[in-house]
Amino acid sequence: MNPIDGVLLPELDSPVRDPHLPRALGWLSLALGASAVAAPGPLARLTGIDDSPAAGTVIPALGARELGHGLGLVAGRRPSGWAWTRVAGDAMDLSLLGWAMTDRSGERRRRLALTTAVVAGITALDVLAALSAGRARRTRDRxxxxxxxxxxxxxxxxxxxxxxxxxxxxxxxxxxxxxxxxxxxxxxxxxxxxxxxxxxxxxxxxxxxxxxxxxxxxxxxxxxxxxxxxxxxxxxxxxxxxxxxxxxxxxxxxxxxxxxxxxxxxxxxxxxxxxxxxxxxxxxxxxxxxxxxxxxxxxxxxxxxxxxxxxxxxxxxx
The missing domain is CATH 3.30.530.20 (START domain)
Structure with a gap:
């Protein structure tokens, strides 16, 4: 890294409210991914998803995906690309949650609605991080x-x-x-x-x-x-x-x-x-x-x- 980057880039990356946002989202991915892989059943019940055999297969797979995203973001290389992969994963998660919502009622439906709202909020942060990281990369190139x-x-x-x-x-x-x-x-x-x-x-x-x-x-x-x-x-x-x-x-x-x-x-x-x-x-x-x-x-x-x-x-x- 150029010796002046520590002085220059925070100023040039001013559209990013938190220049460490992609890395923070990476740690979040690692935490979510580890939970999904290690304890898919409790996570399914907590979020309102049933603990059926299908969920027991899908949730660890999604967890492995999150671990990959997290490692890429924490490593700090090409944060824009990794952030956009998180956005794609978020879109998949929202689709699955929307599909599951049609077959839920009562307490599980309320939990699922809360989970969907949380994932939507994380999606917004992922989009912000992806756009900001891309803008920062273009600025560095110029x-x-x-x-x-x-x-x-x-x-x-x-x-x-x-x-x-x-x-x-x-x-x-x-x-x-x-x-x-x-x-x-x-x-x-x-x-x-x-x-x-x-x-x-x-x-x-x-x-x-x-x-x-x-x-x-x-x-x-x-x-x-x-x-x-x-x-x-x-x-x-x-x-x-x-x-x-x-x-x-x-x-x-x-x-x-x-x-x-x-x-x-x-x-x-x-x-x-x-x-x-x-x-x-x-x-x-x-x-x-x-x-x-x-x-x-x-x-x-x-x-x-x-x-x-x-x-x-x-x-x-x-």
């Missing part, structure tokens, strides 16, 4: 993850202190137009996107280890869900500090948006690489060094705005 580092000739404390002041970030992050500090942990970001668009969101620091690392993530509702962590590690041989950035975000237009950004020279990996280079320059020299040939950067959008060289005015000499 998420762009970046992991890059640069070595700066400064101590971890100096690098951390500069980065921790969020209002410093626009000095070296070319795509960040402004950051306004709200309080000690929250800030408001304004970022330039492709095609001249502006995107804004609020972010919060979720883990702050002085002189070691800072982790942040966007708050719910942002148009560009994102999160990341920057680490400040002493470089070998007392050569300064390795600053490592691990970033993840979901672009507004997914893969299409990324392809358009490539055309305009704004590949995300290149952006982060350039930002770290500028961070190094700011810390070591106090300013960003730009070459005479490309004073405004290397992206096509920026170079188009640069004017060609002009002849010197008459009479001007070096």
């Amino acid at each position: 998420t762009i993850r970046i992991d890059m580092a640069v070595t700066v000739n400064r101590t971890p404390a100096e690098a951390y202190r500069y980065w921790r002041d969020m209002e410093n970030l626009p000095r070296f992050m070319s795509h960040v137009e402004a950051i306004r500090t709200i309080d000690l942990r929250r800030s408001h970001w304004t970022v330039r996107g492709p095609a001249g668009r502006h995107v804004e969101w609020d972010a919060e620091i979720v883990d702050d280890q002085p002189n070691r690392s800072i982790a942040w993530r966007s708050l719910p509702g942002t148009p560009v869900p994102n999160a990341g962590r920057v680490r400040f590690v002493p470089a070998p041989g007392e050569r300064g500090t390795e600053v490592r950035v691990q970033l993840g975000y979901v672009p507004p237009a997914g893969a299409v948006g990324r392809a358009v950004a490539k055309v305009f020279g704004e590949e995300p990996e290149q952006q982060v690489r350039d930002d770290l280079r500028r961070f190094k320059q700011v810390l070591e020299t106090g300013d960003v060094v730009r070459s005479d040939s490309s004073p405004d950067g290397i992206s096509v959008r920026q170079q188009v705005m640069q004017r060609p060289a002009q002849p010197l005015p008459n009479g001007f000499r070096r």
Whole structure:
């Protein structure tokens, strides 16, 4: 798992009220399956189903099915697929309960009705878990993850202190137009996107280890869900500090948006690489060094705005 997933994915999976719901349903399946296999008779009487020989055969079979579903969900692999198998099993159970209801009366019918209501409620949770897990998987597939580092000739404390002041970030992050500090942990970001668009969101620091690392993530509702962590590690041989950035975000237009950004020279990996280079320059020299040939950067959008060289005015000499 990517090191930032623990910070990023809970935010990206916000439609899931409980990100552990599929696993919880897996444990429920294991409990129900074990009961059905180990004690089919008492379970049949408790739920209003008769303890006939047919029920004694069907209930353990359904229990074995539940054990399979439970193991798949608890293992945590492909929770969406396993959740949908539970939904299919629920549909089968509801059909069997409906068929049994036609031949019951009195106390058994009341128990069977209660069992049907419980299974219907579990079915609703299974559908929610399946939809949420599928949405989370699609989000993970779309998420762009970046992991890059640069070595700066400064101590971890100096690098951390500069980065921790969020209002410093626009000095070296070319795509960040402004950051306004709200309080000690929250800030408001304004970022330039492709095609001249502006995107804004609020972010919060979720883990702050002085002189070691800072982790942040966007708050719910942002148009560009994102999160990341920057680490400040002493470089070998007392050569300064390795600053490592691990970033993840979901672009507004997914893969299409990324392809358009490539055309305009704004590949995300290149952006982060350039930002770290500028961070190094700011810390070591106090300013960003730009070459005479490309004073405004290397992206096509920026170079188009640069004017060609002009002849010197008459009479001007070096």
